[in-house]
Amino acid sequence: MLIGSYSLALVFISLCVAILASYTALDLTGRIATARGWAVHLWMAGGALAMGVGIWSMHFIGMLAFRLPIELGYDGPLTLLSLLIAILSSGFALWLVSQPRLPALQLAFGALVMGAGISAMHYCGMAALKMQPGIDYDPTLFGASLAIAVVASAAALWIAFRLRRNTPYVRLARSGAAVIMGLAIVGMHYTGMAAANFAQGSFCGAAGSGLSGKGLDSLVLVTSLAVLSIALLISMLDARLEARTAMLADSLSQANRELTHLALHDTLTGLPNRVLLADRIDQAMHKVMAEGGCFALMFIDLDGFKPVNDAFGHHMGDQLLREVALRLRDGLRSQDTLARIGGDEFVLLVQLAEPDDALQVASRQVGLISRPFRLAEHELQISASLGIVLYPGNGQTAEELLMNADAAMYHAKGSGKNGHSFFDASMNSNARKQLQLLQDLRQALEQRQFRLYYQPKFDALKGTPVGAEALLRWEHPEEGLLLPDKFIALAEKTGLIIAIGDWVLDEACRQMRLWYEQGYQHWRIAVNLSALQFCHAGLVDSVAGALARHQLPANSLTLEITETTAMSDADASMAVLQKLSDMGVDLSIDDFGTGYSSLMYLKRLPANELKIDRGFVRDLEHDTDDAAIVSAIVALGQALGLRIVAEGVETDMQQTFLTRLGCDSLQGYLLGHPLPAERFMADIGRLKQPVAS
Structure with missing residues (x-):
């Protein structure tokens, strides 16, 4: 029986290639998991090629590391067939781990298919030697190599599926997993090599017409490293681009939220503005029509604000408005809305159990404003005039309700200020005139x-x-x-x-x-x-x-x-x-x-x-x-x-x-x-x- 030997340098290189191929495979599963549309198919095809070339290169370098006391060569078609088997097996593995779920039965079936593919690649590559007489395989080691191929495939598929998402420390986890997978692949290969026995007097039928081993190890190594490195580099660049795109998307989303907030809120007090108030009124009206109940709209105007503004300056006036907003908002429920619609004018939308509850709310708001404000060592005293409309009853649209509440507020102001007034028909004439004037103004x-x-x-x-x-x-x-x-x-x-x-x-x-x-x-x-x-x-x-x-x-x-x-x-x-x-x-x-x-x-x-x-x-x-x-x-x-x-x-x-x-x-x-x-x-x-x- 011919006794073979190994080049330890090539054995070590084959192990490194196996680990690199494993890491590339794990990284590509992450790209496939996050890709969309045609990008999924492109990444899967490119990944199958890179991963297949990597596994096959490890196998072929391992074979080149094997030495017999006879000249060896490798049949071209069979060698290419073994490469094709490696690529197809890799493509199947990437497809399997890209699925939303990987149940145990599916994992076992996938491990059998992929293990069979890797074994077929290995023994097809061995057949490329065309040994005469044929290679005699030890049944125990042959079976062990098949078992290792299936188990290694199962482990690889499970690890790839678990690490396909970008989580904290995922690259470190992939590195450790790649070492384990590389060792498993190398273990299967060299177990299969150990199973091969070559009879005394055997000769290699592909030695003259096939691929020569001279310089082939360097060519395969360089080619496989180039393919794996390019695939890994593209994957990493794409991951970085995706991360940057995601960051930009988050920034844009945040900016849109801020712009939306600015468009719908008063910049001074942070309260909803007129636009958002109109939407809230419409929602409240639809809710009343659908579920019953009622709500009150209260137009609040501050009495004595202008003298404070003129005497102490606009900075103090702005601070006073913020304090007023805080007081009026205090104690409101989540379904109520307080808005500032300009100057010293606020509007309160309050959901009511009964129409009579509006009086208590209005009295409370007027009382809150009448308490002194302490600002920058000044004690400021103002009051509020408040106009109240009820829905249903005092208007059909948001504009009409606001106009009527405004009219009621002016009635309260004309009645001595620091109080409230419900809208009634006696104020309707002026409110309707203002509403008509507004409609005419829109067309003017x-x-x-x-x-x-x-x-x-x-x-x-x-x-x-x-x-x-x-x-x-x-x-x-x-x-x-x-x-x-x-x-x-x-x-x-x-x-x-x-x-x-x-x-x-x-x-x-x-x-x-x-x-x-x-x-x-x-x-x-x-x-x-x-x-x-x-x-x-x-x-x-x-x-x-x-x-x-x-x-x-x-x-x-x-x-x-x-x-x-x-x-x-x-x-x-x-x-x-x-x-x-x-x-x-x-x-x-x-x-x-x-x-x-x-x-x-x-x-x-x-x-x-x-x-x-x-x-x-x-x-x-x-x-x-x-x-x-x-x-x-x-x-x-x-x-x-x-x-x-x-x-x-x-x-x-x-x-x-x-x-x-x-x-x-x-x-x-x-x-x-x-x-x-x-x-x-x-x-x-x-x-x-x-x-x-």
């Missing part, structure tokens, strides 16, 4: 019912026109021409002011472009911005868009914001005003002197103009205090390098006084009334010209 923009009237501005010294202020009017089909005080507050409450404000900007720029082309390049058109419009994120883009559409120079447009709006959040205002200023737009602080200002912030605002409120101008002739205030405003504006505009000029004395003080421009009924654009130019020549003094 679409039906082009808004108009711009233009009031001229004159140079105080020269008496020449220097531009106009655009003033909004609503041509209501039934009510006639409505001034802004009839609808602007309603537009701000509902958010319609944003769309209306964009229209005003666009129309004013369009008209100014016409005057610009007629030779009035030195004129400026002034447009008022509401507080809500100024705080809107799209303001800068709206202004830039209107200027671009009408090819109007930015310095032909003056945007007027009230002092209170500019100071409500000075840092935020600074950022918006700076963007507008950088664009080249003129900025005017309107109604100056009527609000709460900080000179520290005022000097930093990138404004070009101060506009003196008509309230100071009106009593100049009779009130020395007003004259002193106007003089101080003019001096302040001049010190800050700002243009000074006075509005509300109605008498010659006012005109003369303001001109002598140093105002740059004047406007008012003495100089010209607001007129539509078509009459503005025709009338401006006939207006009484200012007299320089």
Whole structure:
């Protein structure tokens, strides 16, 4: 009998290849488990190839490690067949462990099939030697190799199934498992090799025509390592990409949740805003219709909040609103909703067992607010006026319920404040009128019912026109021409002011472009911005868009914001005003002197103009205090390098006084009334010209 020997170096290399192939197989099962769609089939095909080549390489290197005292060779077709068997067996194993479940019966069947495949690969590879006479196998060791193949396959399948998910320390667990699986595969191979007996005088039939062993071990090793390394590298890169994608998806999901929260909640108090409140009211109405019961909607307005805000500043006012929110929310149930819908207005939606329970809830809320607030060493005292509507009974829609609750709140405020009032039919007329006005307002923009009237501005010294202020009017089909005080507050409450404000900007720029082309390049058109419009994120883009559409120079447009709006959040205002200023737009602080200002912030605002409120101008002739205030405003504006505009000029004395003080421009009924654009130019020549003094 021929006595064989082994190259220990190649035996060790075969063990390393087996361990690497096992680790690659375990890693690929993780990729298959997380892949979706066609990626599953691609990973399974690539995995079968890599794993099959790895197992076959270990087997073939192990065979090359075997030495006999005769020349050996390997039949090409049989060697390729053994490789194909290894790939198919690996593909079956990967398919099996990719299933959602792996019961014991299925595991046993899979182990038999895979064990048979590995054994077939091994003995097919041995047959590639084409020994003459044939190889005589020891029955005991032959059976042991088959048993080892089945047991090793069962262990490999079970380990691969258990470690296919990415859990903490999974790579460490796969490394340990790969060592065990590699040893099992090597054990099966060398047990099978030990079972082979070669008779004395045997010769290798494939020695001359088959694959030679010279250099073949290096080629197989390099090829198998390349395939396994590429597969493992791609798997690891894909895992990292998947982890990064998952991280990005989590970040995006978190960002979406935060954006959704911001869109549905008040940024100051964290309470639901008007949008979320409307949805909660709709849900409550559907629940009542489906299950019965009732709910109350309570409109809460704070009495005495504005004086606190003016006296102590907006920072203190914001802190007070937060404390009010905390008190009102205290003790509410999960099914109740407290919302802040703007300014110092809150709305409480309360589920009731009986309609009469609303009185107790309302009294409690009024009592909570009437207790003193302790803020920054100040004890502040305010109260609340509360209007109550019940559903069913006081409205059919969320808007109608809110409007009626608002009307009831104003009734409570008119009855002495610090109390509550239930809505009844006597308030219905005004509430319905407001509701109708709101519905008409929604259609007014679409039906082009808004108009711009233009009031001229004159140079105080020269008496020449220097531009106009655009003033909004609503041509209501039934009510006639409505001034802004009839609808602007309603537009701000509902958010319609944003769309209306964009229209005003666009129309004013369009008209100014016409005057610009007629030779009035030195004129400026002034447009008022509401507080809500100024705080809107799209303001800068709206202004830039209107200027671009009408090819109007930015310095032909003056945007007027009230002092209170500019100071409500000075840092935020600074950022918006700076963007507008950088664009080249003129900025005017309107109604100056009527609000709460900080000179520290005022000097930093990138404004070009101060506009003196008509309230100071009106009593100049009779009130020395007003004259002193106007003089101080003019001096302040001049010190800050700002243009000074006075509005509300109605008498010659006012005109003369303001001109002598140093105002740059004047406007008012003495100089010209607001007129539509078509009459503005025709009338401006006939207006009484200012007299320089």
